[in-house]
Amino acid sequence: MADNPVKYGFQWVRSRNGAGGVDLRQGWVATAASFDVASGASNVVLGEGDPLVQLSDGSVTLAVGAETTDSTTSVGIVMGIKQYYDTVSGTMTAKGPGVPSDLAWGTNLARQTQVLYCPSDSAVWRIVVDDIVSATTEAAYQAFIGENVRMVLTGASGENRAKPKLDISTHATTNTFVWKIIGVPPNQDFSGANVQLDIICNLSSDRAILGI
DSSP states (O other): OOOOOOOOSOEEEEESSSOSSOOOEEEEEOTTBOOOOTTSOSSOOBOTTOEEEEOTTSOEEEOOEETTEEOSOBOEEEEEEEEEEETTTTEEEOOSSOBOTTBOOTTOGGGOEEEEEEEGGGEEEEEEBSOSSSOOSHHHHHTTTTOEEEEEEOOOTTOSSOOEEEEEEEEESOTTSSEEEEEOOSSSOTTSSOOEEEEEESOBOOOOOOOO
């Protein structure tokens, strides 16, 4: 059978607490923040479906995600762009596919980069796995339910997106991993690439919230 269609990044499935819609928050990105993939793409854009961490200054940025290691907490998943400064046109914009890396807005808060995100621990997320070896049947994936797992950014050199996936080979009962597998959506080719799993966040950082 053919591989499953690839779906980008973290996709919102439903509220974790029974609320009717997305819990949307606003966070700011530091001036000249760089979005790089460890051992992969440099200067990717930050956009919908990308995972965020909160830094000590209160800003948010792209989460770390190298093979077998990732960020120790997650603050949220990008759901959209609020604003950033287009240095070419000299205007504020929210155009896609996302916020450019290394974008300097200086100290002018009117030009501050702002993104919209959903807190990681407020929702159930769906995301594809990164290999076709750790499991190849529906039953094998179902056996992972209740286990914890790391994420990995798979964006390769020359690409412009971080391409987050589950680092499925790390599945374990280790309680320090950020994500927990809670479900296996049916009707997939479980022997092929891009199998999707439903997950929740175990470890959420303090939230940086501006103005909503």
